[in-house]
Amino acid sequence: MRPITRRNFMKVAAAAAAPYVVPAAALGNDGAVAPSERLTMGAIGIGGMGGRDLSDFLTNADVQVVAVCDVDAGHRARAKRIVDDHYHNHDCAAYNDFYEILERDDIDTVLIATPDHWHALLAIEAAKTGKDIYCEKPISLTVAEGRAVVEAMKRYSRVYQSGTQRRSIGCFRFAVDVARTGLIGQLHTLHTFLSEGPSCGIEPPQPVPEGFDYDRWLGPAPYEPYTARRCHGTFRWIFDYSGGKLTDIGAHFNDLAQWGNGTDLGGPIAYEGHAEFPREGLWNTPMRYRVEATYADGVKLIYHDTSPRTVKFEGDEGWISVDDDGNVDAEPKSILRMRSIVKQDYAHWFGHHRNFLDCVKTRRACIAPPEVAQRSTTTCHVGNICLRLDRPLRWDLETERFVDDSEANRMLARAMRAPWHL
Numbered sequence: 001m002r003p004i005t006r007r008n009f010m011k012v013a014a015a016a017a018a019p020y021v022v023p024a025a026a027l028g029n030d031g032a033v034a035p036s037e038r039l040t041m042g043a044i045g046i047g048g049m050g051g052r053d054l055s056d057f058l059t060n061a062d063v064q065v066v067a068v069c070d071v072d073a074g075h076r077a078r079a080k081r082i083v084d085d086h087y088h089n090h091d092c093a094a095y096n097d098f099y100e101i102l103e104r105d106d107i108d109t110v111l112i113a114t115p116d117h118w119h120a121l122l123a124i125e126a127a128k129t130g131k132d133i134y135c136e137k138p139i140s141l142t143v144a145e146g147r148a149v150v151e152a153m154k155r156y157s158r159v160y161q162s163g164t165q166r167r168s169i170g171c172f173r174f175a176v177d178v179a180r181t182g183l184i185g186q187l188h189t190l191h192t193f194l195s196e197g198p199s200c201g202i203e204p205p206q207p208v209p210e211g212f213d214y215d216r217w218l219g220p221a222p223y224e225p226y227t228a229r230r231c232h233g234t235f236r237w238i239f240d241y242s243g244g245k246l247t248d249i250g251a252h253f254n255d256l257a258q259w260g261n262g263t264d265l266g267g268p269i270a271y272e273g274h275a276e277f278p279r280e281g282l283w284n285t286p287m288r289y290r291v292e293a294t295y296a297d298g299v300k301l302i303y304h305d306t307s308p309r310t311v312k313f314e315g316d317e318g319w320i321s322v323d324d325d326g327n328v329d330a331e332p333k334s335i336l337r338m339r340s341i342v343k344q345d346y347a348h349w350f351g352h353h354r355n356f357l358d359c360v361k362t363r364r365a366c367i368a369p370p371e372v373a374q375r376s377t378t379t380c381h382v383g384n385i386c387l388r389l390d391r392p393l394r395w396d397l398e399t400e401r402f403v404d405d406s407e408a409n410r411m412l413a414r415a416m417r418a419p420w421h422l
Contacts, residue, residue: 050113073211179260185317244285268293
């Protein structure tokens with residue numbers, strides 16, 4: 001028996017009522033969207049990036065945000081207020097436990113914008129309950145988790161969009177198109193400039209703030225005493241929860257490099273590099289680094305620790321680059337005259353959310369589907385493992401394992417703190 005969802009109920013109810021006069025909004029006329037055509041959404045993890053995603057989804061008339069969830073009561077209250085103010089009511093539910101969203105049959109889609117160590121587990125749990133998923137990058141904390149997400153999306157036939165929003169920004173698309181169509185000749189080197197990683201001193205344990213469910217924030221990660229600089233925006237600089245600049249910015253720019261190279265379903269097969277890590281303190285991801293990854297055909301992908309955040313494609317007949325401020329440069333300069341789009345910086349990502357909603361309705365693959373996200377994020381994870389071991393590594397694209405390196409292979413997955421598991 002087909003489960004009764006809010007969308008199905010509204011269709012049946014509308015047919016049964018059969019009013020003599022139907023308001024334009026109910027029919028979707030005059031720019032309104034009929035209730036039966038709206039997608040319902042629950043948002044999980046609504047701090048900095050999650051708040052921006054939530055606000056952007058609210059600009060789409062055919063999505064109705066009905067619930068928000070965050071382990072920080074302040075984030076939760078702010079998100080509920082944003083949603084309620086948008087709809088001019090007080091209907092948005094607010095939860096501490098994400099299962100209260102996943103168990104609701106009237107929710108079609110979920111936004112996941114938690115810290116990275118929750119991404120895979122939440123995406124898989126959402127897929128099991130029949131939700132389509134927009135999940136912030138990176139797809140996972142480890143290579144093994146990312147593969148589990150890909151397989152779960154296939155198993156449960158779910159639509160998944162990775163939050164690599166630059167794929168939907170015109171200036172980045174232009175550079176990728178130039179690289180892919182041979183206008184700069186045969187590619188030989190791809191550069192991603194990801195910026196330098198931070199460090200901080202030793203942080204003593206602190207009392208957990210009232211209204212913050214710290215144990216649930218940690219979730220599957222190892223237990224550590226609370227300190228403010230461990231959580232929220234600065235979690236990215238701790239390996240237990242993320243991978244520093246490589247998975248934060250690399251998940252975007254390595255993805256663009258892979259796309260422009262026509263290898264976004266593949267990747268490099270050899271890695272070497274060196275990094276400077278913090279000598280002490282709370283944060284432990286690379287500060288200064290350089291990784292050189294090589295594809296089977298000899299093309300190189302080089303990760304740099306300098307700014308501005310940029311992707312650059314070099315071919316035997318020229319080059320093209322684009323940065324996060326929307327600045328595009330190229331040689332020969334004649335390439336720039338082909339550009340028909342206006343300058344767009346990182347703030348212009350609205351099309352990425354729109355693409356997800358459209359694909360939920362059509363059941364087509366999104367512009368950033370799970371297999372692509374897995375392959376691009378793998379370049380970041382493998383790069384980090386190479387830096388941590390400080391030695392060259394060889395990578396098997398088919399098995400997603402290192403070649404003849406048991407120590408490196410043990411770093412492809414991590415144990416989860418009970419009771420959490422994939």
